[in-house]
Amino acid sequence: MRYEVRLSGSGGQGLILIGIILAEAAGIYDGKNVVQTQSYGPEARGGASKSEVIISDGTIYYPKATQLDLLLSMTQKSCDEYYLDLKKDGMLIVDSTLVHQVPTNQAFGIPFTHLAKEELGKPFVANIIAIGAIARISGIVKEASLTEAVLKRVPPWSADLNKKALQIGMAEGKKAAAKISG
């Protein structure tokens, strides 16, 4: 099965990093085939940014995501732009701090940026909270693999912070999933 993930938002939100982390978790630790690509503008901060991860048991040829199984949108603009690329039963996960108008009532809305700021005092870990939520909601990657992959990619001083962020993400993911199915 080919599973396509697009992580979208703006430059500086750490979307490329969580794309790499997701690919590493699914590829190296879960042993699946993965391809991670990205597209970005000239801006290091602000501007559109997206990162894509294809996860599959088989060989992955075409490297880009076109029929999304999962879309994460961390800005309103990216949500509007990519929503139509979702498959019929694809999942939309948005940062409800920044995305106020969701195109479907089936979207998982979690205030990643708000949580990062309020719970951890570090707005820049919103991306790690998001990837935690993605793992819990989609089940596409083993949570232990994800934790390992995160810790490998982040600087050692921030290990605890990132672990906490992941836990918050997973807990929030569970809540959001319950809300949708309930």
Next chain:
Amino acid sequence: MPEYTRLIHQYLRHDKKFPHVWCPGCGNGILLGSLIRAIHKTGLSKDDIVLVSGIGCSGRLPVYVDFNTVHTTHGRALTFATGIKLANPALHVIVIMGDGDSMAIGGNHFIHAARRNIDVTAIILNNSIYGMTGGQYSPTTPYGMKASTAVYTSIEQSFKISELAVTAGAVFVGRGTVYHAKFLDGLIEKAIEKKGFSVVEAITHCHTQYGRQNRLGSAVDMMKWQRDSAVPLEKAAKMSEKELEGKIVTGILVDKDLPIYDKEYKKLRERAKGKA
């Protein structure tokens, strides 16, 4: 056997068919003689010397001498020299350039090689003209002089090569003329022995192009001008800017020490290995 014959036998290439490409009376041959005498005095092995040149009359110089020699592209000699030196710091790399070669098309490479303090010696033959292509004006053609692309006289200001080299960070800069050949021998020898980016600017004449177009007379006349215009640095220090107009200030403009790229890189390697 006279000394110069012995040196010719020792340093000129036997398998290269002369005559050379330079006009009778050209200063390039004098510079070549100076270079050979200077190298001979340093006692360096021919195997350890790499002579690199760019394009133009000066670019043909390495082909006649029995070293490792590279005749590169126009203006790029210093970039090749950078690669050679960094790949094998044990080699002594000497770069021969002209004024157009080093200051126009190669100007950027020149200032950056100086700034990086690559341990090579740059010798620039400054004849104020593009000789080989037929006498077009160069970055060192003085304001008001004629060239085949400045028949109404040049309206540009000229570069002062040595002063530019000092500003760019060269650790040794000396200027001489081909008339003062013995002095040039000494400058080149010091430059070769100096660790770091060293520059020798040799003022020379192109009677065929620059001289003819500006009615400056024969090679001999132009060398007399070098003799009469040269002012040693010490004397120049006491002269006004006006008095120095049209003069050639000769001597060692700078002789200092700065960290050298290949030595610094060696230390960097140790730091990198410590981290790995």
Next chain:
Amino acid sequence: MAENKTRLLQGNEAIVEGAIAAGCRFFAGYPITPATEIAEGMSVKLPIVDGTFVQMEDEIGSMGAIIGASLAGVKSMTATSGPGFSLMQENLGFACISEVPCVIANIMRGGPSTGLPTNTAQGDVMQMRWGTHGDHPIIVLCPYSVEECFSVTLKAFNLSERYRVPVIITTDEVVAHMREKITLPPASSLEIIDRVRPNVPPDWFIPFEDNSLGVPPMSVFGDGYRYHVTGLVHDVRGFPTSKPDEVDGLIRRLHRKIDKGQGYIQEGEHFLTDDAEVVILAYGSIGRTAKQAAILARENGQKVGVFRPITLWPFMRKAVVDILKNVRAVIVPEMNMGQYSREVKRVDQGYARIITLNKVNGQVITPEEILKKLKEVY
């Protein structure tokens, strides 16, 4: 050994690993998107293996420096993208005529000029073939995956050392920045080719003398074989010449050594071509699209295969003609206005229909776009 672990690497990072494994110990470069990761990787890795990295003032200087390093006996490379590659053409020609081994990675982005720095394209295919002036053969290799970025880089160094030529590795932005799993092979399993050095006494050494391979042994500065290297047409001793027979001899030898080596140099991948009625001829990231399209087409009962040249130049004429003779049509999808398809048409001689598919909007060609083209055949 860490190198045997499976890792997630970018195409550009795999090029760095391939270069280090091939014995590259000198890199000179200038920052440019989307090739910069190669320079960054080299600046970190080279000092650890006693190599040297230098960031030059421009790409002209980078090319000069790697030629210099190679003349001094060190395997060298640079990496760039379109604008920088344009600046390298001058000294690329120098490496061709003076037969100095070196490797250039050209990571394609949209052009012309500054173009589309962060988007993908394949617009340099002809520039890589003919960018530097004068008649010259060239080797250009084009990987399509992270694993191939490693193996093709290794091959590029080997070919450059074997034939004393500059070798270009080219990828596009997609392959350069794409991350995939790769398990680096142990160093002992790799075939590493080094240039042949002269073993005659220095007095006997004729630096550019022809031999059966057409590749004279190459001495290294400092070795005791003092010789002259020039960008001028030169005689067998390396000295400038304009004698017609000597000029002709050099230029023809430069071509002959690559012509004779084609069997060794050329490499391509056949994918589902055995029974194919239609073949998609694609290279680089589009090779991936093509394979996906072929699989999807076969689900529809269309017998479609893929031929993917890894060696872009010299053009794989024989392999392409063999395909043309056995199929109804060849589709050539590429992210330019048809640069490579013209080569396919040139050798076609009416064997098969050639269908072009050109995309120049900075985005990769999708399988669906190829499937749509297939409708012209089916």
